[in-house]
Amino acid sequence: MWLLVLAFFVLLFYYYGTKNHDYWKKRGVKYDEPIIFFGSNLSHIIKKHSLSERFYELHNQYPDEKYVGYFEATNPAILVRDPELIRAILVTDFRYFHRRGLSPHKQDIELLMRNLFTVDGDAWKLLRQRMTPAFSSAKLKAMFPLIVERTAKLSVIAASFAEKGEEVDVRNLIARYTTDFIGACGFGIDSKTLDDEENEFRSLGKRIFMITTRDILVQLLKRTFPNIDFFKHLNIFAPEIERKTLSLVQQIMSQRDYKPSGRNDFIDMMLELRQKGKMVGESVDKRNPDGTPKIVELELDDQLIAAQVFVFFAAGFETSSSSSSSLLHLLAYHPDEQEKVQKEIDEVMAKYDGKLCYDAVKDMKYLEMAFKESMRVMPPVGFLVRKTAGNYTFPGTNLTLEDRTGVVISTQALYDDEKYFEDPKSFKPMRFHPDNKFRRDLFLPFGDGPRACIGERLGIMQALAGVAALLHEFSVAPSKSSKRYPDIDPTSTIIQNVLGGLPLLLVKRKK
Numbered sequence: 059m060w061l062l063v064l065a066f067f068v069l070l071f072y073y074y075g076t077k078n079h080d081y082w083k084k085r086g087v088k089y090d091e092p093i094i095f096f097g098s099n100l101s102h103i104i105k106k107h108s109l110s111e112r113f114y115e116l117h118n119q120y121p122d123e124k125y126v127g128y129f130e131a132t133n134p135a136i137l138v139r140d141p142e143l144i145r146a147i148l149v150t151d152f153r154y155f156h157r158r159g160l161s162p163h164k165q166d167i168e169l170l171m172r173n174l175f176t177v178d179g180d181a182w183k184l185l186r187q188r189m190t191p192a193f194s195s196a197k198l199k200a201m202f203p204l205i206v207e208r209t210a211k212l213s214v215i216a217a218s219f220a221e222k223g224e225e226v227d228v229r230n231l232i233a234r235y236t237t238d239f240i241g242a243c244g245f246g247i248d249s250k251t252l253d254d255e256e257n258e259f260r261s262l263g264k265r266i267f268m269i270t271t272r273d274i275l276v277q278l279l280k281r282t283f284p285n286i287d288f289f290k291h292l293n294i295f296a297p298e299i300e301r302k303t304l305s306l307v308q309q310i311m312s313q314r315d316y317k318p319s320g321r322n323d324f325i326d327m328m329l330e331l332r333q334k335g336k337m338v339g340e341s342v343d344k345r346n347p348d349g350t351p352k353i354v355e356l357e358l359d360d361q362l363i364a365a366q367v368f369v370f371f372a373a374g375f376e377t378s379s380s381s382s383s384s385l386l387h388l389l390a391y392h393p394d395e396q397e398k399v400q401k402e403i404d405e406v407m408a409k410y411d412g413k414l415c416y417d418a419v420k421d422m423k424y425l426e427m428a429f430k431e432s433m434r435v436m437p438p439v440g441f442l443v444r445k446t447a448g449n450y451t452f453p454g455t456n457l458t459l460e461d462r463t464g465v466v467i468s469t470q471a472l473y474d475d476e477k478y479f480e481d482p483k484s485f486k487p488m489r490f491h492p493d494n495k496f497r498r499d500l501f502l503p504f505g506d507g508p509r510a511c512i513g514e515r516l517g518i519m520q521a522l523a524g525v526a527a528l529l530h531e532f533s534v535a536p537s538k539s540s541k542r543y544p545d546i547d548p549t550s551t552i553i554q555n556v557l558g559g560l561p562l563l564l565v566k567r568k569k
């Protein structure tokens with residue numbers, strides 16, 4: 059009897075695990091052979107390849123296809139290779155691709171998943187509309203003194219390593235700067251508190267980036283069985299992260315009496331946006347009988363603000379520290395390029411009385427070119443994701459994607475393709491000179507279209523400020539444990555992490 063029950067469950071599991079496996083075959087799309095439950099290719103799950111590397115390989119395994127099918131757990135998804143179709147997805151046919159589709163549920167989405175990066179539908183539309191002005195250049199300029207304050211601290215820490223002549227993991231060094239920057243600009247924490255290593259904010263930061271077995275299990279269950287109620291109530295982010303973020307944000311807002319304090323940090327920005335009242339706008343998917351979009355509204359309450367402050371941390375932290383440390387790594391191995399960058403930094407700083415400021419960093423054009431090139435050679439985020447909203451037929455093909463099909467673009471593979479970037483393996487900042495021609499539309503470190511990175515300018519300016527502060531005083535060089543081609547941590551999901559960090563030598567410059 060028990061054996062029969064067991065056999066029944068095995069069959070049920072098998073059915074659930076494989077029921078979609080001929081999906082792409084039926085549609086005449088080449089695809090990666092799936093494995094029960096794990097979908098295409100176990101290698102990410104058994105930790106041999108990062109997600110980004112997996113998409114890179116899938117892209118390169120089918121050089122003649124416009125798109126390739128694969129499976130996310132049991133769900134069919136598609137990787138798009140063709141530049142024209144990529145443009146359609148991100149920009150021209152955006153109305154069919156406004157979802158990122160990272161939340162497994164449509165309703166009752168947990169607090170922290172209601173951030174701009176992971177939220178979809180009308181809540182995304184209303185938040186994006188309301189938050190866009192908060193990232194204007196004027197706001198960024200007002201925030202800049204907080205960034206400069208943190209670069210000074212960065213120089214002090216760097217000096218202590220340079221004196222001892224010890225190698226330093228620049229990934230770690232920059233991560234400390236980025237955490238401080240997010241503490242100061244994101245959470246509105248003052249610098250005295252930030253200098254205390256044991257503060258509440260640091261412990262929250264550590265917990266956010268710690269992925270526990272619980273987290274992995276919850277993700278797998280929620281994605282494989284999106285319709286089972288019990289799993290709906292499991293949070294993707296551990297409950298203590300949610301509790302701590304909300305209470306930290308509420309504490310700071312009430313200290314300010316829920317009014318902007320003049321510090322010009324992210325909490326001030328959110329308090330300003332909250333004062334404008336309810337968010338109102340046209341729906342992305344609900345329509346009136348006459349076909350016009352319905353008008354929808356949403357309150358920007360404490361919870362929604364906490365979720366946005368959280369994304370500032372999650373979306374801004376690793377991207378910024380990974381991209382600036384990769385730039386330092388590449389400059390250490392390209393001393394001629396480093397010299398050019400330093401010459402420009404020195405010249406610009408001299409123009410501004412040796413002080414770093416917003417306008418000074420904006421003048422560092424070669425540094426910005428080198429930064430872009432480093433994001434091409436070592437992309438911090440190697441792929442973009444969307445999910446269809448409605449049935450969509452790719453122009454010039456007979457392939458119709460059903461509503462809620464996952465779509466992915468391997469930017470890492472595009473950057474490494476000599477059709478689009480000449481001599482792709484080489485680090486050549488000059489390729490980004492405004493006079494040089496290349497497929498700019500395929501260089502997408504911040505994505506593209508209405509769902510592109512909202513923090514692009516902030517991310518660039520913060521990264522350049524940190525690197526400029528360092529290279530003004532120090533040079534970087536390979537050290538005994540540096541690796542020219544660092545290995546990628548196979549557990550990396552969205553952001554590419556390097557194994558063993560990026561150890562380099564910091565040498566005080568002679569002036």
Ligand code: HEM
Nearest residue numbers: 174175370373374377378503504505506509510511513517
């Ligand atoms: C060098 C630094 C950064 C890089 C490389 C980066 C990269 C990206 C990428 C690739 C996306 C997805 C775009 C797409 O799907 O088309 C994204 C989205 C996003 N990023 Fe960044 N980012 C950086 C810094 C920041 C910072 C500092 C913030 C601070 C708020 C931020 C906030 C966001 C948000 C909220 C989204 C989601 C936007 C939406 O869905 O509407 N990012 N970022």
Ligand SMILES: *[C@@H]1O[C@H](CO)[C@@H](O)[C@H](O)[C@H]1NC(C)=O
Nearest residue numbers: 090091099100101107112115
């Ligand atoms: C899985 O991916 C690796 C490289 O990413 C590839 O060599 C291998 O053939 C793939 N296996 C299957 C079953 O698709």
Ligand SMILES: *[C@@H]1O[C@H](CO)[C@@H](O)[C@H](O)[C@H]1NC(C)=O
Nearest residue numbers: 447448449450458459460461
């Ligand atoms: C998509 O097409 C299917 C039939 O292929 C249909 O049942 C479904 O209602 C359509 N969905 C939308 C959102 O139009």
Ligand SMILES: *[C@@H]1O[C@H](CO)[C@@H](O)[C@H](O)[C@H]1NC(C)=O
Nearest residue numbers: 086124452453454455456457
């Ligand atoms: C689409 O299907 C039609 C009829 O089956 C066929 O004639 C046409 O060549 C197909 N187009 C493409 C781009 O595959």
